[in-house]
Amino acid sequence: HTTMDCAQCGARAKHALPLSERTYTCTACGAESPRDKNSARVMLVRAGLNPASADLVSPATC
Numbered sequence: 001h002t003t004m005d006c007a008q009c010g011a012r013a014k015h016a017l018p019l020s021e022r023t024y025t026c027t028a029c030g031a032e033s034p035r036d037k038n039s040a041r042v043m044l045v046r047a048g049l050n051p052a053s054a055d056l057v058s059p060a061t062c
């Protein structure tokens with residue numbers, strides 16, 4: 001379910017993303033990101049890395 005988890009706040013989308021939907025929009029914080037990039041970040045975070053330090057907006061603004 002990594003593609004449905006928000007990379008910014010960690011919330012899980014309640015609906016599955018249609019394959020035609022290329023942009024993931026978080027229903028909790030409203031963050032938008034390309035779905036493949038979002039899922040990649042989620043996996044990085046779960047692997048113990050912190051991609052947020054690179055180019056993500058601070059979660060505090062979420």
Ligand SMILES: [Zn+2]
Pocket residue numbers: 006007008009010011026027028029030031062
């Ligand atoms: Zn979010």
